[in-house]
Amino acid sequence: MSIITIQLGQCGNQVGREVFDTICTDLHGGHGLCSKKENESYLAAGRERFFSEEKPGVLAARAVLVDMEPKVIGQTLSLASKSGCWTYDHQSHFCQKQGSGNNWANGYCVHGPKHKESIMNLVRKEAEKCDRLSGFLTVMSMAGGTGSGLGAFVTAGLKDAYPSSFLLNHVVWPYGTGEVIVQNYNAVLTLSHLYQSSDALLVHENDAVHKICAQLMNIKQISFRDVNRVIAHQLGSVFQPASSSSSDGATQYSRSPLGDLMEVLVPHPEFKMLGIRNIPQMSENSLPYTTFAWPGLLKHLRQMLIANAKMEEGIDWQVRPPVPGLPASRKESLKQPGRFNTSIANLVTLRGKDIQSADLGGFRDPALYTSWLNAPEDTLTVWKTPRAFNKYEKSASLVSNSQFLLKPLDSVVGKAWKMFASKAYIHQYTKFGLDEDDFLHCFTTLEQVIASYGSL
Amino acid sequence: MYILCPFKLYISSPLNGFSRFPSLVGQCGNQIGCRFWDLALREHSAVNKKGIYDEALSSFFRNVNTRTDGDGADLCKGKIRSLKARALLIDMEEGVVNEILQGPLRDLFDSKQLITDVSGSGNNWAVGHKMYGCQFRDQIVEKLRKTAEHCDCLQCFFIIHSMGGGTGSGLGTFILKVLEDEFPEVYRFVTSVYPSREDDVITSPYNSVLAMKELSDHADCVLPIENESLFDIVSKINQMTNCGKLGSTVKQTSLITSSAGGIKHNREKPFDAMNNIVANLLLNLTSSARFEGSLNMDLNEISMNLVPFPQLHYLVSSLTPLYTLADVNVPPRRLDQMFSDAFSKDHQLLRADPKHSLYLACALLVRGNVQVSDLRRNIERMKPSLQFVSWNQEGWKTGLCSVPPVGHSHSLLALANNTCVKPTFIELRERFMMLYKKKAHLHHYLHVDGMEQSNFSEALSSLTDLIEEYNQLDASNCGPAIDPPRLEIAV
DSSP states (O other), X not given: OEEEEEEEHHHHHHHHHHHHHHHHHHHHSSOTTSOHHHHHHHHHHHHHHHEEOSSTXXXXXXXXXXXXXHHHHHHHHHXXXXXXXXXXXXXXXXXXXXXXTTOHHIIXXXXXXXXXXXXXXXXXXXXXXXXXXXXXXXXXXXXXXXXIIIHHHHHHHHHHHOTTSEEEEEXXXXXXXSSOTTHHHHHHHHXXXXXXXXXXXXXXXXXXXXXXXXXXXXXXXXXXXXXXXXXXXXXXXXXXXXBSOOOSSSOOOOSOHHHHHHHHHOSSTTOOEEEEEEEOOOOTTTGGGOOOOHHHHHHHHHHHHHTTOSSSTTOOTTOOOOOTTSOOOOGGGTTOTTOOOOEEEEEEEEEETTGGGXXXXXXXOGGGBOTTOOOGGGTEEEEXXXXXXXXXXXXXXXXXXXXXXXXXXXXXXXXXXXXXXXXXXXXXXXXXXXXXXXXXXXXXXXXXXXXXXXXX | OOOSOSSEEEEEEOOTTSEEEEEEEHHHHHHHHHHHHHHHHHHHHHHOTTOBOOXXXXXXXXXXXXXXXXXXXXXXXXXXXXXXXSEEXXXXXXXXXXXXXXXXXXXXXXXXXXXXXXXXXXXXXXXXXXXXXXXXXXHHHHHHHHHHHTOSSEEEEEEEEESSSSIIIIIHHHHHXXXXXXXXXXXXXXXXEEOOTTOSOTTHHHHHHHHXXXXXXXXXXXXXXXXXXXXXXXXXXXXXXXXXXXXXXXXXXXXXXXXXXXXXXXXXXXXXXXXHHXXXXXXXXXXXXXXXXXXXXXXXXXXXXXXXXXXXXXXXXXXXXXXXXSOSSOOHHHHHHHHHHHTSGGGBSSSOOGGGSEEEEEEEEEEESOOHHHHHHHHHHHGGGSEEOGGGTTOEEEEEESSOOTTOSEEEEEEEEEGXXXXXXXXXXXXXXXXXXXXXXXXXXXXXXXXXXXXXXXXXHHHHHHHHXXXXXXXXXXXXXXXXXXXXXXX
């Protein structure tokens, strides 16, 4: 089944393009270390999922590009057509002349209603091209104005227009400091609105990805492109075809990737913040000199999960699951380092050689999960394919609905609240029709989310 | 020592592929403006080698086919025919505007973009604001509308003027109000040149304080600049060049030395170098809206991020490096130096010390080969030495534009919303009070139609309120910061 990607704002368009590039490179990057038959069914599934093929041999991304200023879209389109292996449909973008100016209210209250019809038309045209539509993936940042404000508006519009399709919002969490001064306001407004209309939020933190670039990829002068590539790699490692059934012979690739993902990861509408981790991640130069074994990879991945580490380096190995029967003192330990990360549900995707030998018992331990889940067998889902991803002979990725984002969320809401208490910048939002009550409402929504995740 | 001309405004409205158009008001404004258009042309010709009229170019210029259509219907795409600046030149005497019209930039402007008179404003704010304002209002509105019609997306107006004289401060701030009435949605950026202490215009404190009220009430952002700071920067560079320290390596085309173009070259132009600095300030301010980059920054983002409270929209600016050496590959040390300099007292375009005052917010607009990791490293490095207001500890806004200024490999424009502007305002109020207590020169103002004593008292209290707002921020920073209690949620 197909996924339509909606790229919103500068960040959304840059990340989105990198995702298609990664996927296309993976599809065309050789035989993937598996049988020819296997590779072909992987290719077919991957193509149908992300591309349409109107002219033979030319893959057109199933995407709608939206921005309020023309420079980024122009750049994105031309970079894609230069790639030589895929392109964007040149009708499928919408831009205006003047950006939203980092103002969420401008994106949500002004640009949203004004351009809703044009954007939804483009989405409908893309949807009509799909034989079988699985759902929508929106890509946006939550710091600026267009991605966050217009993105929240478009998400609500998609939910209205396609109530039975799945809707996953990929959200880029800004650097803790230095991108946009009003980013914490914009983030609070975006997250609280997405929480109403989206099925799930998949989050990438810029700070974490930046560290991966520096420490694992060994990049000296890190550009946004480097950061976006890592994000794209992680997304590709989840969304490229993989199968939940482990029958022999050619793999039966999951029919509705988004639907399956939500079904297993979002058991309760109060909990829909997903984080993503992968292993291994390294610079292309070191790959040929490295060998991997499943037990080692999965041991690291499991510790990354329970210790809430963003990457395989610097994991705190002291963190252990709580001993059953002992009530942990939860409240005061919320902000402490070395705290155990409680999960609701996890999805592990394994790709590459010898996947049959991989043992995921460590992820099934009931101690990893919150106590109110009474069907522990549903807490872990595994997707597998013998097809290697992006030159990694073996790779594993983890999408987790857990307390991964509790700390960053608490910090963003805390900073925004401090600013709100001094009434700074509020006039910039009221100018576009958002009043203080709207802010309060959003703060309440998120405090609720923080309380819910905190009490797992 | 008055560099940027005492009077005259320049109105320009730039914007996005679209148009920002500068209004230049008064002599000062027009002289800066002249440098600005010259440098803008050079910047675009360095980037745009094929001579194609592109979106970047369209932000400041119209492309007109003068041969077939004298009225200048705009050509959207294709070869450059004849470029017209999106600007209005306004002065109440003819000297400077005439010089421009006879100089190398004459083709950029046509008569529909000029508003002049012969008698000047006599260094009297009331004459500029009340008398000429009233007299020229319709003409100004009409010409603004005409110029605006040529922009398919008008993003903002720049007003460049001086504060001390009559035309720039009076008529310039009058136009600011007109812009607010006629184009309420379009941002208004004002570059104001503040008079120096030894200003030879006796009434400059009056003019400045009267103009300050208008700026506080009607501008979205004000970039205050002082002649003395510009002068110090220029002398420092000259000194370094002459003593041979960096001597031969200072390129003749760097922003500070170039004076080609502009007004014709028949005499020494001591102020060109200073005006160049201001012109470059404007170029760097708009670069990210004109050229592509990995982190774009439109002009409307500047006020969104840097103006937490409506009145506190005075931003202190600094430009580094002021000249650059010719290397293409920049070793990191020198790149980091550029960031350090941006916070030092010597590089501010206003006599102010942001490092020892309180930051409300800070923006870094970087051009050239600089990546996000360079930015992050430098922010982390600078942060411990800077004080930020308690509710905005991470008040940094950044932009990355990939096109560097001509002759440089990289450059940085730092804009700070910082309480360090307060001393300038306090000093201005003191000089105002010295005259006002004795009612000196008041009659020159009061006999102008529409000017009343209340204009003075209101302007004074507006300035006092502004200073008080900065005082309160400074005071709030002294006590221990108490976090407001978070909302409680019943689980």
